[in-house]
Amino acid sequence: MATDTDTVTSRSLEAGSGTDGRNLGPGPGGDPATGDPATPAQRTSDEALAGLDALDLPVSSGRPTAGRIWSVTWPKIAALALFLLVWQIVVWSGWKPTYVLPGPGDTLPEFFDQLGTGEFWDAFGRTLTRAGEGYAVAVVLGGVVGLVVARFGLLRAAVGSFITALQTMPSVVWVPLAILLFKLNESAIMFVVVLGAAPSVANGVIYGVDYVPPLLVRVGRSMGARGFSLYRHVVAPAAFPSVLAGLKQGWAFAWRSLMAGELIVIVPGHPSIGADLQNARDLSDTVGVLVSMLTIFAIGVAVDAVFNILDRRMRERRGLLSEGSNAVRAARGPRNGRPKEDLAGPTGPVGPLSGADTSAV
Amino acid sequence: MTALATDTALRIDGVSRVFGAGAGQVHALDGIHLDVRPGEFVCLLGASGCGKSTLLSLVAGLDRPTVGTVDTGGRRVGMMFQDSALLPWLTAGGNVEVPLKLRRVPKATRRARVDELLGMVRLAGQGDRRPHELSGGMRQRVSLARAFAQEADILCMDEPFGALDAMTRDLLHDELERIWRETGVTVLFVTHDVREAVRLGDRIVLLSSRPGRVAEIFDVAMDRPRRIDEHQVSELASVVTARLRQEVARHGH
Numbered sequence: 001m002a003t004d005t006d007t008v009t010s011r012s013l014e015a016g017s018g019t020d021g022r023n024l025g026p027g028p029g030g031d032p033a034t035g036d037p038a039t040p041a042q043r044t045s046d047e048a049l050a051g052l053d054a055l056d057l058p059v060s061s062g063r064p065t066a067g068r069i070w071s072v073t074w075p076k077i078a079a080l081a082l083f084l085l086v087w088q089i090v091v092w093s094g095w096k097p098t099y100v101l102p103g104p105g106d107t108l109p110e111f112f113d114q115l116g117t118g119e120f121w122d123a124f125g126r127t128l129t130r131a132g133e134g135y136a137v138a139v140v141l142g143g144v145v146g147l148v149v150a151r152f153g154l155l156r157a158a159v160g161s162f163i164t165a166l167q168t169m170p171s172v173v174w175v176p177l178a179i180l181l182f183k184l185n186e187s188a189i190m191f192v193v194v195l196g197a198a199p200s201v202a203n204g205v206i207y208g209v210d211y212v213p214p215l216l217v218r219v220g221r222s223m224g225a226r227g228f229s230l231y232r233h234v235v236a237p238a239a240f241p242s243v244l245a246g247l248k249q250g251w252a253f254a255w256r257s258l259m260a261g262e263l264i265v266i267v268p269g270h271p272s273i274g275a276d277l278q279n280a281r282d283l284s285d286t287v288g289v290l291v292s293m294l295t296i297f298a299i300g301v302a303v304d305a306v307f308n309i310l311d312r313r314m315r316e317r318r319g320l321l322s323e324g325s326n327a328v329r330a331a332r333g334p335r336n337g338r339p340k341e342d343l344a345g346p347t348g349p350v351g352p353l354s355g356a357d358t359s360a361v
Numbered sequence: 362m363t364a365l366a367t368d369t370a371l372r373i374d375g376v377s378r379v380f381g382a383g384a385g386q387v388h389a390l391d392g393i394h395l396d397v398r399p400g401e402f403v404c405l406l407g408a409s410g411c412g413k414s415t416l417l418s419l420v421a422g423l424d425r426p427t428v429g430t431v432d433t434g435g436r437r438v439g440m441m442f443q444d445s446a447l448l449p450w451l452t453a454g455g456n457v458e459v460p461l462k463l464r465r466v467p468k469a470t471r472r473a474r475v476d477e478l479l480g481m482v483r484l485a486g487q488g489d490r491r492p493h494e495l496s497g498g499m500r501q502r503v504s505l506a507r508a509f510a511q512e513a514d515i516l517c518m519d520e521p522f523g524a525l526d527a528m529t530r531d532l533l534h535d536e537l538e539r540i541w542r543e544t545g546v547t548v549l550f551v552t553h554d555v556r557e558a559v560r561l562g563d564r565i566v567l568l569s570s571r572p573g574r575v576a577e578i579f580d581v582a583m584d585r586p587r588r589i590d591e592h593q594v595s596e597l598a599s600v601v602t603a604r605l606r607q608e609v610a611r612h613g614h
Contacts, residue, residue, distance in 0.1 A: 042535070042539065042586075045532055045535040045536070046483065048528075048532055049483055049532045049535075049536065050483070052496075052498065052528070052529060052532065053483075053484075053487075053496070053498075053499060056495075056496030056498070056499060057494070057495075057496070215442065215444060215446050216446060216448065218423060218442070218446075219440075219442065219446045219448075221423055222421050222423060222438075222439070222440035223440075223459060223460045223463055223507075223511060224460065224463050224464070224511065225459075225463055229463055233448075233459055233462070233463065234448065237448065237450045237451075238448075238450075240450070317450060317491060318449045318450055318491070318493070319449065319491060319492065319493020319494070
């Protein structure tokens with residue numbers, strides 16, 4: 001056995017060039033036909049380097065995209081089906097009369113009927129507009145505050161902990177003040193949404209800047225980046241994972257704040273999903289309540305999916321994701337017999353993207 | 362700053378660097394004198410705590426000496442780190458492009474220069490790969506190309522091959538030597554590997570530890586290209602190692 005291995009090794013060292021160009025052994029010296037001026041020693045070194053590179057490059061796992069989409073879709077469908085089943089079982093159990101708790105068989109058709117009405121889309125459009133505008137203002141405000149606080153130590157000491165305290169404050173608490181300040185109108189709702197979302201965005205920026213690896217800052221400075229160019233080329237992209245986490249969390253808070261605002265601040269003549277929900281409750285219309293809730297849930301799922309796509313793309317680009325998360329893969333141990341530890345080594349920070357939902361309205 | 366003689370690329374003159382103050386004071390470097398000729402390959406060798414990396418930071422302008430002066434005569438200094446420290450959100454080519462962007466090189470010129478530099482480190486056509494898709498040795502070559510994109514006259518290398526396996530390191534020695542010969546760049550190469558220093562250096566500066574001082578300077582009068590397993594290299598390496606051990610032993614008492 002040992003003799004076999006030795007023979008193979010020594011042969012490849014003498015013969016050099018393998019059939020597939022991936023040989024490790026140094027090949028024979030220069031080819032006189034090409035007229036390459038390099039010395040034989042240099043050529044040998046080059047060929048070995050090329051061979052090593054070919055061996056080192058990762059083999060792409062060519063998994064079809066359709067398969068990947070199905071593999072993340074079917075568990076969601078199954079979970080939805082299970083949820084509907086449980087709901088139906090509770091209704092069948094007779095725990096509440098069906099006019100108080102209607103089953104999916106009564107609710108879902110009403111939901112799809114609603115999708116065909118102008119009133120529904122009117123309310124839907126207004127709610128999404130409010131959410132979009134409020135969120136946009138919160139992102140700009142939170143981003144600027146976050147950058148300034150991250151930049152100046154004194155400000156950090158002064159207001160850093162207040163930002164976190166604001167973030168944990170239930171946004172419904174702002175509603176009474178908003179009504180007193182602005183009366184029952186759009187500004188009051190905007191106020192609640194912005195104050196609900198901005199602290200999360202600011203915190204995402206602050207932590208992102210805090211966790212920029214010092215080595216990357218040194219690299220940037222050694223390349224001559226100073227001040228703004230250092231922020232533009234190193235700090236901002238390095239902070240991006242955490243900023244994205246802050247944006248995602250900010251959206252969750254904006255959406256919660258908006259619902260709190262819409263339930264209480266009902267502006268006459270301005271239908272919205274929250275107002276529909278409140279009206280349905282006033283009329284003891286449980287089907288109406290559930291339809292509004294389904295709408296709110298569906299929007300939440302859709303926006304979350306957008307953030308997940310962004311997050312996934314970012315992690316793919318930075319090598320923080322190949323098959324499942326790195327942590328999961330490490331826990332499972334090497335699979336397919338291909339050790340990858342040489343190719344790992346992400347230098348960027350891993351954003352805490354999952355812990356978005358930490359406090360309730 | 363420009364008073365350097367033409368046969369000096371870098372003058373380190375009586376440089377000390379002290380960190381902290383009072384009782385917790387640490388003398389990282391103490392009275393370092395070193396003149397480096399243009400195009401010279403100087404290896405800085407020493408055990409832990411000899412201030413090798415501190416010295417490089419001073420030369421690269423990332424830090425200032427407490428006492429003394431570092432004069433590069435206005436020459437541009439590039440830096441390469443042990444960890445390739447590539448920006449993970451950019452491709453290999455994107456990383457090489459950053460120093461060009463920072464110097465506001467026009468876009469068309471940039472693309473051509475990036476291709477040229479990647480070709481120089483034998484990575485032509487690999488520019489679209491991301492750092493995590495490259496092996497350690499390939500990442501270090503991208504890092505080398507990026508250092509050259511700074512159009513540096515002096516290249517500071519901080520244990521650049523320390524984390525690589527022996528075969529890759531050996532091949533990268535050949536590559537570095539070739540590029541050094543082709544470009545005529547002045548190299549300041551920090552290492553704790555004595556053979557590596559003998560393999561690559563024109564001179565080896567042995568630093569003592571705590572505080573970092575120049576303990577001895579060895580001239581490596583050996584023909585190039587050298588091989589790391591060559592008899593002469595081993596011979597000089599054992600002399601240097603003996604001297605290094607002597608320095609380290611002083612701290613055992």
